[in-house]
Amino acid sequence: MQIIDGKKIAGEIKAELKATTERWLREGKRPPHLAAVLVGSDGGSETYVAHKMKACEQTGFQSTLIRFDSRVSENELLERIARLNADEDVDGFIVQLPLPPHIDERKIIETIDPAKDVDGFHPVNAGRMMIGLPCLLPATPAGIMELLRRCRIETAGKRCAVLGRSNIVGKPIAMLMAQKTQSGNATVTICHSRTKDLADVTRQADIIIAAMGQPEMLTADMVKDGAVVIDVGTTRTPSADAKSGWKLKGDVKFDEVAPKCSYITPVPGGVGPMTIVSLLNNTLQAASLKRSSCNS
């Protein structure tokens, strides 16, 4: 059994990104530039955005944090997005979700220029991904694919169970795993809250990608020997041991499932670190495409 060290792999990719940034600087180009729009001061959002900004710093990317009060009007936000779309110095940007209830998240997402949509949430990117065209991939599924590739885990012809059908993980990872590509070609089953006999499906799977958001729902009896288990769950659960009063729990009952696996990702330190790295990758990709299209 091998524990996939997402933190270490993410570190290696960051080093590669840093090398690219340094090369760009030597060639007289400015580094890739990621902007983040943060509305209000939700604790979780503050933490996520801070991690993203820190990752930019570590890799030599330029970063800009744009803050709005939680009472900002939808129009003001839309205008700021239009300016970011037009800003040639910004390669990609994200609007940290969730947004306050008076703002239409869908409208915000669909206003972002798909070529700068480094979260990969715009329908054009979702559609291009599904069709198999070049696009900006959503960060978590892209991170999972990268983990599988770096660990040289064979996917072609394997049975893969995807647990969860969210727009940001379940549906896109199912599509990517089934796609006719070297890192896809798996026979994918999409499971969800309405799935009957979930254990029957997971027991047949060579690769299980758990993204239900239900702490420790995947137990040892649901996993066949030698399976690859990717745990996307990250639920904060109360814990007396932790200083913060909570612990991050995955969808997998790690201690009992791990001994049966050929590969497994831990929580934290598995998929999580890869998600931020995917965002940087997307920013680099957006920057490269823009420059190749305008010859600068």
Add this chain to the structure above:
Amino acid sequence: MQIIDGKKIAGEIKAELKATTERWLREGKRPPHLAAVLVGSDGGSETYVAHKMKACEQTGFQSTLIRFDSRVSENELLERIARLNADEDVDGFIVQLPLPPHIDERKIIETIDPAKDVDGFHPVNAGRMMIGLPCLLPATPAGIMELLRRCRIETAGKRCAVLGRSNIVGKPIAMLMAQKTQSGNATVTICHSRTKDLADVTRQADIIIAAMGQPEMLTADMVKDGAVVIDVGTTRTPSADAKSGWKLKGDVKFDEVAPKCSYITPVPGGVGPMTIVSLLNNTLQAASLKRSSCNS
């Protein structure tokens, strides 16, 4: 065992569409208007477009056929599409595929206004479908969903095997069947050329949607008793019996599979007639949305 009569169901829907068109006329509105662009004179394409135009006639829809010589330049075609996008009298239009090799099909598809893309091939429509937002659905998957609804076939919690991962059938029908909707909620497995032990997957399925384009590949031993079998295959195979010299064959070995099924679609007369009806439905939807958004 019940044979799903796609032709009859399509006829019923056409009658409903005709009633809607007549109501619109009584209310002083013009009927929905579908335009089709046909490049060259490929036999198959001629037939398909003729069927679509005929269906318009049957339902009181306005239709326009725009023909181009196969040597038309890409630019000329793009300009015509721009005019169709701008033409307020055209609610929806299709560009019949395949196009000659000197024309970039992707570029053509992505030039169509997504709001008029009644084939549902534009990435915006594919992405919106995947995300579960209102959109124009690709015709064949929409037709299959409609058949299942009209036959009151329960999908929630059922195991569904989708055979094939094409952009126009396999991938979208897998997404629609897995979607959190009343006519979805199935546990969907996407199978394809790289799937091992296909029969193991299909034998577990309550619903099999075969869209591989391999004549009679689904045999009786691959189907469990009481399964629902939807056959999307339409391959022309040589036949001495037929006047034309060929016969349309589905992906299902009908004679031996049918007795095991609770429901099955024949070829021809199953999914095929529904596809054209879906195109009309999309045109009506495009017309309704346009009018509601401009209050006309």
